[in-house]
Amino acid sequence: MSVQEVPQGRLRTPFCARLAALDTLNSWHTWKGYTVPDALYCADTEYFAIRNSTGVFDLTPMTKYRIKGPDALVYIDRLVTRDMSKIRPGRVAYAVWCNDQGQVIDDGTIFHLKEGEYRLCSQERHCAWLMDSAIGLDVSITDETAEVAALAVQGPTSFAILNRMGIEGLDELKPFGLMHVDFQGTELMVSRTGFTGDLGYELWLDPDRAEFLWDTLFAAGEISGIRAIGTDALEHARIEAGYIAAYIDFLPAHATVRTGRTRSPLELGLDWLVDFKKPNFNGRRALAEEKRSGSTWRLVKLDIEGNKPAHHAYIFADAKARRNIGFVTSAAWSPVCKQNIALGTVRTPHGNPGSTLWVEIFYQREMHWSRKMARAEVVDKPFWFPKRRGLTPPDLV
Amino acid sequence: MTDRYDAIVIGAGHNGLVCSALLAKAGKKVLVLEANDQVGGAAVTREFASGYSVSACAHLLYQLQPKVRKELGLSAKPASDRMRNVALSRNGKHVRYSDGAVTGVSDGDARSYRQFHRQMTRFADLLNTYLNLTPPRLGTSEFRDLATLARLGVDLRRLGRDDMRTFLRLIGINIHDEVTERFETPLLRGAVSFDAVLGTHLGPRSPNTIMTYLYRLAAGHGQLSVPRGGMGALAEQLAQVARTAGVTVRTNMPVKRIVVENGRVAGVETAGGERFDSLIAVSNADPKRTIMELVGTRHVETGFTRRINNIRMRGNAAKLHLALDGLPTISGLAKTEFGDRLVIAPDEHYVERAFNPAKYGESSPEPVIEMTIPSFRDPSLAPTGKHVMSCVVQYAPYALEGGWTEATKDAFAKTCIGTISEYAPDLESRITASELLTPADIEREFHITGGHWHHGELALDQFLFVRPVCGAAQYRMPLDGLYLCGAGAHPGGGVSGAAGRNAAKYILRERAA
Numbered sequence: 042m043s044v045q046e047v048p049q050g051r052l053r054t055p056f057c058a059r060l061a062a063l064d065t066l067n068s069w070h071t072w073k074g075y076t077v078p079d080a081l082y083c084a085d086t087e088y089f090a091i092r093n094s095t096g097v098f099d100l101t102p103m104t105k106y107r108i109k110g111p112d113a114l115v116y117i118d119r120l121v122t123r124d125m126s127k128i129r130p131g132r133v134a135y136a137v138w139c140n141d142q143g144q145v146i147d148d149g150t151i152f153h154l155k156e157g158e159y160r161l162c163s164q165e166r167h168c169a170w171l172m173d174s175a176i177g178l179d180v181s182i183t184d185e186t187a188e189v190a191a192l193a194v195q196g197p198t199s200f201a202i203l204n205r206m207g208i209e210g211l212d213e214l215k216p217f218g219l220m221h222v223d224f225q226g227t228e229l230m231v232s233r234t235g236f237t238g239d240l241g242y243e244l245w246l247d248p249d250r251a252e253f254l255w256d257t258l259f260a261a262g263e264i265s266g267i268r269a270i271g272t273d274a275l276e277h278a279r280i281e282a283g284y285i286a287a288y289i290d291f292l293p294a295h296a297t298v299r300t301g302r303t304r305s306p307l308e309l310g311l312d313w314l315v316d317f318k319k320p321n322f323n324g325r326r327a328l329a330e331e332k333r334s335g336s337t338w339r340l341v342k343l344d345i346e347g348n349k350p351a352h353h354a355y356i357f358a359d360a361k362a363r364r365n366i367g368f369v370t371s372a373a374w375s376p377v378c379k380q381n382i383a384l385g386t387v388r389t390p391h392g393n394p395g396s397t398l399w400v401e402i403f404y405q406r407e408m409h410w411s412r413k414m415a416r417a418e419v420v421d422k423p424f425w426f427p428k429r430r431g432l433t434p435p436d437l438v
Numbered sequence: 439m440t441d442r443y444d445a446i447v448i449g450a451g452h453n454g455l456v457c458s459a460l461l462a463k464a465g466k467k468v469l470v471l472e473a474n475d476q477v478g479g480a481a482v483t484r485e486f487a488s489g490y491s492v493s494a495c496a497h498l499l500y501q502l503q504p505k506v507r508k509e510l511g512l513s514a515k516p517a518s519d520r521m522r523n524v525a526l527s528r529n530g531k532h533v534r535y536s537d538g539a540v541t542g543v544s545d546g547d548a549r550s551y552r553q554f555h556r557q558m559t560r561f562a563d564l565l566n567t568y569l570n571l572t573p574p575r576l577g578t579s580e581f582r583d584l585a586t587l588a589r590l591g592v593d594l595r596r597l598g599r600d601d602m603r604t605f606l607r608l609i610g611i612n613i614h615d616e617v618t619e620r621f622e623t624p625l626l627r628g629a630v631s632f633d634a635v636l637g638t639h640l641g642p643r644s645p646n647t648i649m650t651y652l653y654r655l656a657a658g659h660g661q662l663s664v665p666r667g668g669m670g671a672l673a674e675q676l677a678q679v680a681r682t683a684g685v686t687v688r689t690n691m692p693v694k695r696i697v698v699e700n701g702r703v704a705g706v707e708t709a710g711g712e713r714f715d716s717l718i719a720v721s722n723a724d725p726k727r728t729i730m731e732l733v734g735t736r737h738v739e740t741g742f743t744r745r746i747n748n749i750r751m752r753g754n755a756a757k758l759h760l761a762l763d764g765l766p767t768i769s770g771l772a773k774t775e776f777g778d779r780l781v782i783a784p785d786e787h788y789v790e791r792a793f794n795p796a797k798y799g800e801s802s803p804e805p806v807i808e809m810t811i812p813s814f815r816d817p818s819l820a821p822t823g824k825h826v827m828s829c830v831v832q833y834a835p836y837a838l839e840g841g842w843t844e845a846t847k848d849a850f851a852k853t854c855i856g857t858i859s860e861y862a863p864d865l866e867s868r869i870t871a872s873e874l875l876t877p878a879d880i881e882r883e884f885h886i887t888g889g890h891w892h893h894g895e896l897a898l899d900q901f902l903f904v905r906p907v908c909g910a911a912q913y914r915m916p917l918d919g920l921y922l923c924g925a926g927a928h929p930g931g932g933v934s935g936a937a938g939r940n941a942a943k944y945i946l947r948e949r950a951a
Contacts, residue, residue, distance in 0.1 A: 115736050141740065176743050320699075321736070324739070
């Protein structure tokens, strides 16, 4: 019997050598088995690259499944809550999927690559659930996480940089669109997607060509302020965009033990993703019942007074902290909005947009703790939604 | 052109017939579609050799619920009633037991058995109450569910402290421990062990085989009978009751699919392409076949699909039918005793050893066998002076390594006949025809996935609140208009009618609400 070498410890993405070359902090963590940087030189600088020039984020560890076969559409339509028959080839859909109890397992993006062929991307791994969902259907599921290298290129100058790289047809690519182009002999998939809420693209290709893509991209982006970024900067940007994250703003249903710790899409403000016109999808019966009888929780976006980020703060209905109604799950000072922002979870019926809530912020100065009850307005729209995000073609800046 | 019904029952098994009759009695317009040319499902009598007929699958009646009998007015006189069990011994010193009395054992064992039977029937009576009720849903605030749960708690308490503790101790454990603790006679140990594992993929040392034993005793304390004309006669009678109540029963109508429109049942389509409309489809088919084949997983959710797909239902019991030109000779057996139930299970280890190969996809080289000679009391089943022998043989795993072929079937039939011949030496010379139905044959002929006579293993994780699966144990499936009424639903298999009756009551109650 021959002994097969299996990788021990953390995996390296195809861009790892390039990231390491730029790294000055040596601050890394694991993302689904891969080594990824928290930040490479300074999280703040990297964040400002996203908002003012272009940040490049290695998202290869993102879980990717290829779903194809005659029943692919039936399969996906039953898996997720939104109507996938409306997502034509060449389009991307943000979607959420639930268990039979209508509780969110995860959210992610589904790329309709070509007729009857999809790629599902998510933060978590879902092999068992996806395989079980395939029982009785003619569809194949392949985990292609390691077979596809992926980069997010995000920021106001991202269009100009990719244009300069010679990617044709980019000016016609609308938000949530995808296209396949020839990149010096390799197929490159470009999608106008991202996790920053800004103008931006994601590039997908064969890992063997990953470094070549990186080098070409950075050469083209040098005069446009391109910068590699780590997850800290991205985390900041996604809160501004109002995007929720698994294990932070909700717990994947499969990861919970206690009852009542899961959330439904209705409770996460994702009602717009739930299409009750579909006769069947996972969670439909339970969600229809929840819609009838009312939800327990509501996700809120908070605009908080002051400049102390409300990390893990309790949320109260009144300034005297008598009625505890929830807690903050993500919080940040937003430099670009000049706002103290947060995402949180409150019990219904609290949290109507426009209403005022109170958060209890603790902060430390030279060891001593201070407490502040801060007024928080519930807002409806994402904190950051620049016009350039929806513009086709985007401005060449 | 389509016909519209209040409910369509898929399969004229005994539960389907009971359910349809009760629905029709309540004024519903009901259609029953049966794939085979006879009604009865696994409760049928058919000719297996010229002039010889036999109950082709189930062959003993001991679980028919008195409530079913009463509500449907079933009154036929059985051919044999109060049959005794004879655990055969090679030296002719057989052990005979029925209704708590046992002979052929020491005085101590006789006392122990009486005590054992008294306790077991007491527990079985408790169980039986709940076999005739829709299991309560857990985690709801519905009054009916809470009331049933509360009643279960009270009933348990009313056993008294000692018996309640014993019940809770026994319900999950195996029959082997109990028989070895209570009895010294190997034959008695073997026979009781066998009674507990009949029709299951379990051996005497497998967990929850006391629960299966209680299940066997629940409806009639284990008293055995055979209807005149075989089990098919009971099915015919049920069909007659159903027809009289206004049910349309159609045979040779295999259902191809349950039509789902806009996320709910809209009707049923047969293999012949006929479409029947109804907003209610009640499936007498097993849960796996119902969901995976008739409905299609695309119409239900993933979690439910996974649970249904994982139902354990590997049949292990084969049926052996022998046409005999006369009664065999069994030493030490009186002539009248040929009308009793004869058991080959010499001791508890023999039964466990017979089970061992089944775990690895092999049939038992020394099988355990339950034999009856129904023609002894019912001459209509065989030509004058001749007899039929009907045997349940274990273990014959559904998924036999290499599959069931003519060769493996012949070999297994020979093994069984060889085993019986050790007790009845002239058997072989008396055989004029034979038929072996393996679980694979039972699956094909009676449309039961895995050929499992309970439509799903009778085990604690597939019982009561979680039968067939967690979240769907109240006959209603998570697809509007779809119900189960067969053995795969609570309480389980055996010719009891409980599932059919409970399902009918549930449907009527729900529709009235």
